[in-house]
Amino acid sequence: MKKNIYINGLGNISPQETFYQAMGETVVKAEGAFMTCQEPNYKEFIQKKLLRRMSRIVRMGLATAHKALEDASHPPLDAIISGTAWGCVKDTEKFLETIIEHNEAYLTPTAFVQSTHNTVAGQIALLQHCNCYNMSYVQGNVSFESALIDAMLLFYDNKASNILVNGIDEQTEKLGILLERLQCAKAGERVMGEGAACFILGAEQTSNTYAQLTGATMLYRPKDKTSVKESIQRILEEANLDAQAIDLVLTGNQDQSLEKELCTNAEFSSYKKLCGEYPTSTAFATAIAAQLLKGDPSTKKALEINKKDVQHILIYNNHQDVNHSIVLLSKVDN
Amino acid sequence: MSKRIFITGIGVISAIGKNASETLSSIKTASSGVGEIQYLQTVHKGKFPLCEVKYDNTQLCELANIDPKTRITRTSLLGIIAAQEAWRSAGSPVLGDGRTGVFSGNTVGGMDKTEHFYADFMQDAQSGDIKTMLSHECAESTERIADSLGATGMVSTISTACSSAANTIMLGARMIKHGLLDRAIVGGVDALTKFTVNGFNVLQILDEEYSQPFDENRRGLNLGEGAGFIVLEAEGIAKEEHILAELVGYANSNDAFHQTASSPDGTGAFLAMKGALDVAQIEPSQIDYINVHGTGTPNNDLSEGFAMQRLFGENIPKFSSTKAFTGHTLGASGGVEAVLSVLALQNKIIYPNLRFKTPIAALGGKMIPETALLENQDLTYILSNSFGFGGNTSSLVFKAYK
Incomplete structure (x- = not known):
């Protein structure tokens, strides 16, 4: 039943410099009501022609997955489990705005296709050629925890040796306006952020194990x-x-x-x-x-x-x- | 040994009825829910049909026993109606001890309200009723459902496109097996929105006529809306008199072929079906009926058909797509079809695949779904398929409780 589970690799994009090193020397402090991510050079991991069509959350999700896998020395994956509350906000906005602006005409499929909450988990499977278990949780503030618990159950069931789990959410300008109107975001009081963190969990400890x-x-x-x-x-x-x-x-x-x-x-x-x-x-x-x-x-x-x-x-x-x-x-x- | 998982309650609302008994009688009389658009405000009215739930939101409030002045999405209303029915049919157990989980799947959350708000918001960023946005997230309807039932165990929402609800059923079963919960109310809900309708339209997979799943001349799918929930209870918790069926198999895999299209050989579908049979510890020959995903799109039915041939060889079990009745209810479909699977086992019937005429040539012209209602069937195992965008594929195996 219960088993040891280790974090054997990770990738982290956040408002701090956490992608190329564990933490930047200088801590970035919030100015105003929002903190935004310090993003890596995506061309290092994603083909240019694919990159052009990807929204920020998909880029962040794929880059952190790439980094985490590399960090864990590319173990074969038995599951890909994603957690996101807001999902692919930018593409959702884009498709919704075109519907309203053009009265349901002149639409293109890309934004719709990439608006679904399982886009990132699906894209990771696609790029890694992974037919394995694939899940996306969208339970607000416990989306990532839902993903973690699912992963733990798979380990307990002996269904997995290595699992990719992430927690990802993106901010957009429009979402920012909405969050301010909802008084969720308030300069100096409640700073809203964003981020993508991806983990490779393993049933065995490795020389790279974090915790x-x-x-x-x-x-x-x-x-x-x-x-x-x-x-x-x-x-x-x-x-x-x-x-x-x-x-x-x-x-x-x-x-x-x-x-x-x-x-x-x-x-x-x-x-x-x-x-x-x-x-x-x-x-x-x-x-x-x-x-x-x-x-x-x-x-x-x-x-x-x-x-x-x-x-x-x-x-x-x-x-x-x-x-x-x-x-x-x-x-x-x- | 791990615990058996029993199904003790079912609830459903869709274009063919507001509860399980209406649903069953619509099927028995071959009454499909597809028709001209009546409720959704869209420019596509009259251009292609939909499978709408035949009530406006005020009427749904009445059915859900909710004050019509309440700020609530169509998604939540449909979910509450079906989940409440499932809970009542399980004997209305008390849920406040933290041992009952609620897991629901959906694809667009409260988009039905968001798209109205957004029209105002685009005119002026400070206009529109901002509180609408509090019901936008996918998790909101799940929490409304849990609150309406007074359930305080784990609550979570899955969004894996059209396999969302099937995945919640799998999650609930696994949680119970591990003793994390005694009971789970699982399924899914989706309401029709302009967002979804236009999305599928621009992908050119909507049928302008009534859909014909698994037919050589199929043209696409008819979108539907609704909710389907089942109550799962652990062996030892489930009361004998409430047991309707058993959930014995489940599996999830990914096609990893394309963001929206299924692989030509149906790899993901094959792996999901095979995995579910393995969990159930049964052979393909033991399956008595398959409630196929069968959307009616050229791509899905071909890919699913190949996967079935690969798994079952020459001996393909009786099968049909009930989407010709309900439309494709997206995130709800796995829940709606789980309810239909339980009803089939209970009533010993197999559903007709409406409007089927010609078998698909590329599948050898031999894959012929059931076209009439079959009664007095000796059914033990039913396989139910749910496949979605993002390559997500899931299958469930239900067993008769005899």
Whole structure:
């Protein structure tokens, strides 16, 4: 049943310089209500003629998949599982605008075809020639967690040795306007972000292993604080840990009372100052936690962590008390 | 040994009825849901037919027992109606203990409302009812469904195009097998939107006439809308008197051929069907009926037909596409067809593939679907296929509970 699962490769595009190195020397700070990704030179991984037709989210999704696979030395994949809340926003807007502008005429298929939420997972399968299990989760702020849990089940079922999992969301100018009108985005108060983080999870540890994925769960409308605490404790117990073993909590929350009551030995760091607020931000948190557990000093610096030795990291994100996300990562001996 | 997964409830709404019994009687009387566009506001009215659910949103609110003044999408309304029916038919179990999951599939979420908002928004970025956008995301209808049932276990949404609902059924079963849940309400929903209709139209795969799945002269598909949900319960939780059927096989794979087209040899379809039989631990010869994906597009039916020949050889089981009745309900189709599979097992019937005339020559002219309602059939295993854009292919195996 339960099994060890390792993060053996990753690719991370974020508002920080996280693609070509674990973390840039200078931390980028939010100006205004939005943070946007620092994107790589896509021509390194994607053919020019394909690139032209791809929206940013598809580019980010494919580049991070490419990077993660390369990082993990290209293991054969048994599953590709994607998490995205907003999906392919740009192409959705494009197709919708043409429909409205031209009264349902003069349409071209490209934007429609690339607007579907499974575009990135499908494109990865296509480019990697992978007939394997392929899934796309679109559950708002727990889209990435849904993907992680699915991957864990496949490992437990002995259906997989290596799985690609990602969490991806893109901002657009129009989405920005909508988020400001909804008061989700507010300069200085609530900075919205975006990002693409991709992982190769493996059943075996390798020389490149970043960390062990020791647990993940998501809660829907938990009835009170106690039941959230109980769920976190259950995840810890399953990993043979107690709350005191947590060295670092990467928290996505304004109100951090719950995690502070529970994890009394931990340091706390708000990861969203680095990536902004977006539905799959926990994928970014997972990527930087993995880097940190592998001993990357620049990530530690960016998160302002003082502890010398970090063994166990809890990522906790509570979205409006509707969707709660809990991910637990542990250091491995290399 | 791992737990068996029982189906204890079914609920469906589509162009052929607002619940399971209406759906069944429409099929028995060969009444298709396809017809001229009545409800969707589109310039294509009169140019090609659709399979619309024959109620406007106010009437759907009544059916869902929701105040018509509520801000709610057609997607959520259809989903709530079908999921509530499934839950009631399972004996209305209490769901608030965190052990019941709700997993739903859809392709465009609340797009039916978004496209209205967007017309205002494009005139002036500050105009339009901004709260509309809160119901745009795919997850919103799933959460509305979960809330309407009071379910507090895991809630998630899958969007793998036309295989979305089939994948939620698979997910629910796997979660129960692992003991993460006792029960899952699974399926999918999609409402017709201008977005989808124009998307399929520009891909040139819509039939301007009534579709003819698996026919040599098929021209494309008729889009439909609706929702289909089933209740899965673990062995030991399911009450004997509510057990309708058993879910014994499921598999998901990817065609990895083209973003929208199926591979000529049906690799993904073959792998999904084969995988589902392997999970069920049965031989191809044990399948009594296949509810095929059978959209009616030249590409799908050919590719699916080849995959069936590859798996079943000369002995292709009885098969039919029910999309000639319901239209292609996209993200809901796997849920709608799961309900139809359970109804077929319960009633010992096989559905007719309406409007079929000529077998597809490229498939050897031998693949002839059932064209009349077959009764008193000894059915044990039914295979149900759902394939989608992005290469996503999934198959499920249902077993009669005897």
